[in-house]
Amino acid sequence: MSLTGLAASRRAFLGLGAAGLAAASLGLPVRADAIATKARIVIIGAGAAGTALVNRLVQRLDGAQITIVDARAEHLYQPGLSLVAAGLKPASYTVSQTTDWLPSGITLVAEYAAAIDPVAKTVATSGGKSLPYDFLIVAPGLVLDHDAIPGFSLDMVGQNGIGALYAGPAYAAKTWDAARKFTEEGGVGLFTRPATEMKCAGAPLKHTFLIDDIASRGGAAGKYEIHYAAPQPALFSVPIVAEKVRMLFGERGFTTHMQHKLLSIEPGQKRATFEKTEIDATTKAKVKSTVELAYDYLHVIPPQRAPEVIRQSGLSWADKWTDQGWVEVDQKTLRHLRYPEIFALGDVAGVPKGKTAASVKWMVPVVEDHLIAAIQGREGTETYDGYTSCPLITRVGRAMLVEFDYNNNLVPSFPGMIAPLEELWISWLMKEVALKATYNAMLRGKA
Amino acid sequence: MKELTLETLIAVFEEIFGRGLFWTMVVAALIVTAAYVYVLIRDRSMSMRKFLMAQLSMPFGAVAAVLFVQAMTHSHLRDIGGPIDVIVLLGVAVMGAIGAAILVYTAQSLFRLRKA
Numbered sequence: 001m002s003l004t005g006l007a008a009s010r011r012a013f014l015g016l017g018a019a020g021l022a023a024a025s026l027g028l029p030v031r032a033d034a035i036a037t038k039a040r041i042v043i044i045g046a047g048a049a050g051t052a053l054v055n056r057l058v059q060r061l062d063g064a065q066i067t068i069v070d071a072r073a074e075h076l077y078q079p080g081l082s083l084v085a086a087g088l089k090p091a092s093y094t095v096s097q098t099t100d101w102l103p104s105g106i107t108l109v110a111e112y113a114a115a116i117d118p119v120a121k122t123v124a125t126s127g128g129k130s131l132p133y134d135f136l137i138v139a140p141g142l143v144l145d146h147d148a149i150p151g152f153s154l155d156m157v158g159q160n161g162i163g164a165l166y167a168g169p170a171y172a173a174k175t176w177d178a179a180r181k182f183t184e185e186g187g188v189g190l191f192t193r194p195a196t197e198m199k200c201a202g203a204p205l206k207h208t209f210l211i212d213d214i215a216s217r218g219g220a221a222g223k224y225e226i227h228y229a230a231p232q233p234a235l236f237s238v239p240i241v242a243e244k245v246r247m248l249f250g251e252r253g254f255t256t257h258m259q260h261k262l263l264s265i266e267p268g269q270k271r272a273t274f275e276k277t278e279i280d281a282t283t284k285a286k287v288k289s290t291v292e293l294a295y296d297y298l299h300v301i302p303p304q305r306a307p308e309v310i311r312q313s314g315l316s317w318a319d320k321w322t323d324q325g326w327v328e329v330d331q332k333t334l335r336h337l338r339y340p341e342i343f344a345l346g347d348v349a350g351v352p353k354g355k356t357a358a359s360v361k362w363m364v365p366v367v368e369d370h371l372i373a374a375i376q377g378r379e380g381t382e383t384y385d386g387y388t389s390c391p392l393i394t395r396v397g398r399a400m401l402v403e404f405d406y407n408n409n410l411v412p413s414f415p416g417m418i419a420p421l422e423e424l425w426i427s428w429l430m431k432e433v434a435l436k437a438t439y440n441a442m443l444r445g446k447a
Numbered sequence: 448m449k450e451l452t453l454e455t456l457i458a459v460f461e462e463i464f465g466r467g468l469f470w471t472m473v474v475a476a477l478i479v480t481a482a483y484v485y486v487l488i489r490d491r492s493m494s495m496r497k498f499l500m501a502q503l504s505m506p507f508g509a510v511a512a513v514l515f516v517q518a519m520t521h522s523h524l525r526d527i528g529g530p531i532d533v534i535v536l537l538g539v540a541v542m543g544a545i546g547a548a549i550l551v552y553t554a555q556s557l558f559r560l561r562k563a
Contacts, residue, residue, distance in 0.1 A: 088521055395526070396521055396522075397520075397521060397522040397523055397525070397526030398526050398528055417531055418531055419529065422528060422529050423528045424528040424529050424531060424532055425522060425526040425527055425528055425532040425535070425536075426531050426532055426535050428520070428522065428526065429520055429522075429535070432520055432521065433459070433462055433519075433520055434459050434462070436462050437455070437458040437459040437460075437461065437462035438455065438458075438459065440458060440462075441454070441455045441458055446454065446455060
């Protein structure tokens with residue numbers, strides 16, 4: 001007896017009491033017999049996607065030569081960075097070791113991928129190794145292009161009112177140092193978003209909401225302003241969510257600066273320069289101008305791009321995201337459109353949504369299915385519909401459990417129970433306590 | 448998550464309370480439950496007087512459980528945002544109340560035995 005048929009999946013977040021325990025013991029997954037193969041599988045990246053996939057593949061395959069390439073010794077639980085940057089969790093909350101999560105029977109090459117030759121089917125590493133493959137999974141994540149913002153550098157984070165929580169656990173903690181000062185002393189808090197595709201598009205909003213909430217109950221109460229500046233015309237890519245966020249911003253008295261792209265900062269004078277885009281009322285032409293905004297606290301999120309090795313390898317889209325280089329894959333199967341033995345997973349995949357850990361959880365079984373089908377010489381059947389989930393924190397203690405797909409449809413896991421556009425305590429509980437446990441289960445290939 | 452397993456559920460609870468505290472609470476709950484079953488079998492009946500005391504402890508158990516969960520999750524009563532939140536809150540309170548009642552009943556039974 002399995003709970004899978006009941007779509008019990010996301011309900012496990014709740015884990016409410018004995019009934020759940022009893023049901024869970026009946027719902028142990030049943031694995032098909034391992035498939036014998038000599039296939040050489042190379043996975044670039046041991047982050048959320050690479051690790052989750054490799055743990056599933058070792059259960060499904062017998063005899064495959066699986067190599068995972070990643071030089072980074074630390075595994076980062078990135079959904080926790082928003083909590084670290086609001087002083088709710090320590091930096092260590094997000095850090096574990098890459099090797100903690102990898103199964104035995106595979107090869108870890110602790111080097112970076114330096115080049116990919118999709119014609120010869122080899123991956124060259126930074127240490128000079130050449131890894132031939134039958135199947136390649138590209139999951140290296142993305143790079144934060146901090147240098148694209150003149151005047152900003154990472155060593156400034158934490159001082160003079162500058163935060164940058166995306167940059168990693170230590171920087172998220174330093175971000176809280178700067179943000180805490182703002183919540184105690186007040187002034188102008190300026191929160192930004194990049195023009196590129198980005199990891200977790202909810203995080204810029206979460207940071208804004210959290211710092212406002214903490215400031216409203218701290219020393220800054222009554223003597224601060226919140227400004228939110230984004231290059232996009234809307235506050236969120238999903239229109240119904242954007243409207244809800246617009247209303248919340250209105251209720252809380254935030255000032256929004258839409259179509260404002262952060263160009264540079266002058267940390268000495270605490271001023272940020274933005275490129276403002278307006279549509280001329282008569283000619284309908286785009287008119288660009290430069291705007292300066294002063295701040296006491298500035299949150300910087302830099303432009304985000306595919307790693308250089310991907311952009312140099314000829315795997316990127318030629319006609320989309322040309323400044324960012326995401327991998328050219330079919331958006332339902334995540335299979336490369338020109339090289340069928342290559343798949344992309346996670347942040348690097350060139351699909352419209354899905355740069356979150358929740359998306360990875362839905363992507364990994366799809367790639368697993370198509371990869372195993374290819375090994376068996378048949379076609380896979382699973383498809384990815386763009387599922388992305390964002391527990392959009394609006395206060396310490398409240399969040400909206402926003403889930404959506406490629407078509408901007410809301411796809412709530414608990415329809416009728418947990419309203420996606422309501423600020424709820426239960427959604428906060430999921431983000432704060434249940435999410436990391438389910439993430440860890442995903443890494444082990446068990447969710 | 449594609450499959451709901453006991454392992455995942457335990458991982459969730461370990462995350463909520465921390466591994467040490469979670470297993471300490473599990474062991475404590477098992478000990479109290481075992482002691483409760485023991486006194487029921489030993490006395491072969493429920494003492495209504497002890498049960499009355501146990502019932503009086505229930506509101507305290509309910510409040511304590513709610514405060515405990517809120518302290519563990521950076522939450523307050525002001526965060527209750529909708530019906531489902533009230534249901535979760537009541538669920539926590541009910542568990543706290545029942546836990547307190549069992550604890551008090553068992554404690555009384557064990558304590559009076561030694562006195563007698």
